Amino acid sequence: MATRSPAISSVRSVTRQPLISPVWSRRIGLILLQILMTVILISFLVPTLWMISSSLKVSREVFAHPIVWIPESPQWRNYLKIFEVLPFGKFAWNTVVVTGLAVLGTVVSSLTVGYAFSRLRWPGRRFFFALMIATMMLPEVITLIPRFLVFRWLGWIDTFLPLIVPYWAGASALYIFLVHQFFRGLPMELEEAALIDGANRVQILTQILIPLSKPVIATVAVFALIQHYNSFLEPLIYLNGMDKWTLALGIRAINDSNVQNWELVFAAGTLMLAPVLALFIVAQRYFVQGIAMTGFGGR
Amino acid sequence: MAAKSLTKFERPSRGTLREWTAGYLFASPFIIGFLVFTAFPMVYSIWLAFHRWDLITPPRFIGFDNFIRMFKDPLANLSLYNSGYYTLFAVPIQLVISFVLALALTQNIKFRDLYRAGFYLPIIVPLVASAVVWQRVFHPEFGILNEILGWFGIQPLSWLFKPELAKPAFILMSFWMIGRQMVIFIAGLGNIPETLYEAASLDGAGALTRLFKITIPMMTPLIFYNMIIAIVNSFQTFIPALIMTDGGPENATLFAVLNIYRQGFNYFNMGYASALAWELFVIIVGFTIAQFYISQRWVFYED
Numbered sequence: 142m143a144t145r146s147p148a149i150s151s152v153r154s155v156t157r158q159p160l161i162s163p164v165w166s167r168r169i170g171l172i173l174l175q176i177l178m179t180v181i182l183i184s185f186l187v188p189t190l191w192m193i194s195s196s197l198k199v200s201r202e203v204f205a206h207p208i209v210w211i212p213e214s215p216q217w218r219n220y221l222k223i224f225e226v227l228p229f230g231k232f233a234w235n236t237v238v239v240t241g242l243a244v245l246g247t248v249v250s251s252l253t254v255g256y257a258f259s260r261l262r263w264p265g266r267r268f269f270f271a272l273m274i275a276t277m278m279l280p281e282v283i284t285l286i287p288r289f290l291v292f293r294w295l296g297w298i299d300t301f302l303p304l305i306v307p308y309w310a311g312a313s314a315l316y317i318f319l320v321h322q323f324f325r326g327l328p329m330e331l332e333e334a335a336l337i338d339g340a341n342r343v344q345i346l347t348q349i350l351i352p353l354s355k356p357v358i359a360t361v362a363v364f365a366l367i368q369h370y371n372s373f374l375e376p377l378i379y380l381n382g383m384d385k386w387t388l389a390l391g392i393r394a395i396n397d398s399n400v401q402n403w404e405l406v407f408a409a410g411t412l413m414l415a416p417v418l419a420l421f422i423v424a425q426r427y428f429v430q431g432i433a434m435t436g437f438g439g440r
Numbered sequence: 441m442a443a444k445s446l447t448k449f450e451r452p453s454r455g456t457l458r459e460w461t462a463g464y465l466f467a468s469p470f471i472i473g474f475l476v477f478t479a480f481p482m483v484y485s486i487w488l489a490f491h492r493w494d495l496i497t498p499p500r501f502i503g504f505d506n507f508i509r510m511f512k513d514p515l516a517n518l519s520l521y522n523s524g525y526y527t528l529f530a531v532p533i534q535l536v537i538s539f540v541l542a543l544a545l546t547q548n549i550k551f552r553d554l555y556r557a558g559f560y561l562p563i564i565v566p567l568v569a570s571a572v573v574w575q576r577v578f579h580p581e582f583g584i585l586n587e588i589l590g591w592f593g594i595q596p597l598s599w600l601f602k603p604e605l606a607k608p609a610f611i612l613m614s615f616w617m618i619g620r621q622m623v624i625f626i627a628g629l630g631n632i633p634e635t636l637y638e639a640a641s642l643d644g645a646g647a648l649t650r651l652f653k654i655t656i657p658m659m660t661p662l663i664f665y666n667m668i669i670a671i672v673n674s675f676q677t678f679i680p681a682l683i684m685t686d687g688g689p690e691n692a693t694l695f696a697v698l699n700i701y702r703q704g705f706n707y708f709n710m711g712y713a714s715a716l717a718w719e720l721f722v723i724i725v726g727f728t729i730a731q732f733y734i735s736q737r738w739v740f741y742e743d
Contacts, residue, residue, distance in 0.1 A: 175549045181541070182558045185616065189565060191584050192573045204582050250469040262456075263463025273470060276478055278728070282676050282697050283721045286704045286713045287481035287488060293495075310473025317470060342462045371566040373679055378705060389568045393683060396572045403576060410569035421564050425557060428564075429623060 189414070196220070196407035203403045219408040223395060226405060229412070231384060232391040239304045239376075239387060240369040246309030247316055247365040248358060254311045255320025256346050260332065270321075277314045289378055303379040304372070308365075316361045323357040324350060360427045367417055388413045488714035495708050506715035516716060518691055519699035520723070522607065526695065527674040530611045534670055535663060538618040542625030543655070556626065560619035571683035574613050575600065578684075600685050603692035610680060610693060621666045628662040629655070660739045668731055675724050696720045 195203055197215040223229055257263070258270050292303040311317060332345045340348070351358070373389040380386055386394070395409045421428065452460070464471070489506055493499035510516050541559055545552050562570065577584050578599035586596040599609040632655065640650050656663075678698040681687060687694035687702075700720065704713035 171547065171549055174544055174547060178544055178549065178555050182555050185558055185562065187584065188570075188573050188577055188616065189561065191577070192569070206587075208584060208587050250473075253466045254470040257463050257466035261459055261463040261466065263460040263467075266463060266467075269467060269471060269474075272474060276474065278672070279478070280672055280676060280721055280724045282700060282717050282724075283485060284478060284481045285697070285700065286710055286717060287485040288477060289704070290484065290488075290710065291476070291481055307473060307477045309469065310477065311470030312473055312477060314470075342466070346466075367564055371564075371568075373566075373568045389566060392566070392568045392572060396575075396683065403582075406572050406576075410566075410572055413566050413569055417564050417566065418561075421557075421561070428560065429556070 192407045192414075193411050195404055196411040198404050200402065200404060216404065219404050220412065223405050223409050223412070226399065227391055227395055228383070229388070229391055229409065232386050232388045235301070235385060236370060236387040236389075239301050240366060242301070242305045243308045243369040244362055244365045246305060247313050247369075248362055250309055250311040251313065251316040251320045251361055252346065252351065252354075252358070254317045255324055256342075256350065258317065259321045259324035260329070260350075261342075273311075273314045273317060277318065285378075292379065298379060299381045299385060300379075301385070304369070304375050308369075313365065316365065319361060320354070320357055323354055327353060356427070356430065359424065360430055363420065363424050363427045366420065370417060485714045485717065488711050489718055491711045493710045495710060499711070502711070506712045509712065510715050510719060515691065515694065516699060516719075519694045519696045520720070522692065522694055523675050523677070523696040523720075525607055526611060526614075526677065527671055529608075530614045530674050531667060531670045533611070534615060534618050534621060535667060537615055538621035538666070539625055539659070539663070541618070541622050542629055543651075545622075545626055546629045556623070559622055562616050563619040567679055568683060570613075570617075571680045574616075574680070575684040578609050600693075601689055603690045606685060606689060606692040610677075613680065614674070614677075621670065624662055624666055625659065628659055632658045657740045661741060664731070664735050664739045668728055671727060671731070672724055675720065675727075 194210060194212060196219055197217070198209065198212040198219075199216055202209040202212055254273075258266060258273075288303075289298075292298060295302075297303050297306075327350065331349055332340075335345050335349055371389065372387075373393075376387045376390050377393075380390065383394075392406070392409050392413060396406050399405050488499075490501060490503060491499040492502045492505070541555075545555055576582070580586060580596050580598040580601065583599070585599070586594075590596065597605060599605050636654050636658075637650055640654055645653065676697050678695045678701065681693040681695050681698055682701070685693045687698050696716075697720070700713050700716045703709045703716060
């Protein structure tokens with residue numbers, strides 16, 4: 142203890158005139174934080190980067206110790222092979238059809254229902270609005286079994302309809318809410334003037350409100366696109382025949398059937414990720430806006 | 441007001457009636473969709489829970505048998521335990537990580553947009569792709585996690601093959617997907633008025649005091665919101681387990697919805713699966729309501 146006391150007293154003596162000025166200690170803190178965040182960022186990216194890198198490896202490199210980070214000669218052939226193993230072209234087309242129609246339905250129904258909730262007065266509006274908010278909180282597990290039976294009774298099993306029709310029928314309460322919030326912010330004078338000029342409600346929505354709503358439409362479309370493109374459970378339950386499968390089911394199948402060929406599984410995963418990754422890079426601000434506005438988003 | 445409306449019922453004008461009609465027409469996708477795809481299925485599900493139905497022979501009324509069976513079924517109880525365990529450990533740590541990352545990203549560092557995008561990226565990776573990758577990240581021999589742990593002298597662990605490590609592995613994987621919570625926190629941190637911090641600094645409050653006396657109290661509504669969403673989602677997590685472990689090893693990752701899914705779509709016990717779904721539903725909704733009550737003690741709302 143005795144040896145340490147001078148050190149302590151010297152620390153005390155410099156409090157008036159610190160060895161490191163506050164500006165510098167703050168600067169060093171920020172540099173340390175910068176390094177720490179970079180390390181965390183890398184750890185967040187590693188699984189994805191590993192998938193992309195391994196999709197271009199030969200089998201020997203996939204199972205090498207220590208890990209091969211960059212394949213010696215990229216095996217683009219892996220991407221061709223997955224089309225031989227499973228009809229991934231068909232899966233991609235099915236995914237485009239299902240995603241396209243579901244997103245279109247989501248956008249159209251969010252706009253009309255959001256319009257009714259935000260700018261029209263009708264009896265029961267508050268009740269249905271509360272109901273819509275409630276469905277956002279509803280644990281989905283409760284409708285898993287009965288919804289399947291409803292679609293089975295309708296004869297829609299092994300068709301794309303269960304993956305599309307509910308989204309034309311306002312199944313995405315979150316997006317209705319988003320549109321509602323946006324429409325509420327637009328001045329009411331817009332449509333009062335148009336009504337006096339003899340415009341009808343459809344014209345007001347399509348010719349006045351929608352042109353002003355491009356940011357919110359983009360946000361809804363981007364989120365819905367990711368949601369339906371990535372969807373796994375609905376295709377799993379409703380699509381039986383392989384000719385109806387989407388990419389998500391294709392990846393599960395190639396994962397189950399190619400236990401030894403990791404590079405093929407990784408190639409399929411990378412192939413499926415590529416379009417959403419491109420969209421994410423291009424439309425990043427809509428993601429951030431959307432989450433900030435609603436607190437949800439994605440998946 | 442009441443007297444007026446009693447004595448004089450005003451017939452709505454033509455314009456008002458037209459607005460009503462327009463309201464119902466424009467809202468009809470939601471109203472119809474709600475009735476067909478949510479309200480009816482929920483009522484139907486109650487009916488199912490009191491019946492036995494294998495989709496081949498006609499449904500048969502069996503009273504409370506499904507519920508009695510449910511409480512005695514060791515797998516059903518285990519699946520609830522697994523989901524509860526997962527939720528209990530995953531949610532608090534997720535909230536801490538996402539909050540700390542959000543705090544860091546509101547400091548004056550470079551490349552903040554890049555970090556934010558990188559932390560958010562896992563959310564947009566298709567869940568099925570994430571699952572097949574993480575299945576291999578955890579591989580005892582060729583997985584990247586053991587390789588990296590090996591740099592620090594940690595012996596290889598057989599993550600998804602050991603019952604006591606499988607749930608922690610899924611919890612670890614969930615920390616990778618906190619981007620949405622983080623972005624919500626970042627938005628909230630940006631809304632805290634700068635004047636509060638300035639006033640506190642004038643009073644001589646240090647960084648830690650400002651964090652605990654200003655930032656965290658101001659953020660409690662969003663912490664609460666993120667917590668509720670995370671609990672509801674965590675209780676219902678099962679797709680990664682379906683793909684990566686199929687509920688194993690030794691049912692250690694048989695989560696509640698995976699059990700319901702199997703009862704419904706593998707064993708075609710539609711009635712029993714519905715009863716199980718109602719059990720989980722009551723647990724989740726009960727938890728949520730309880731959280732709302734508890735929140736009155738710690739969530740701080742302005743005005």
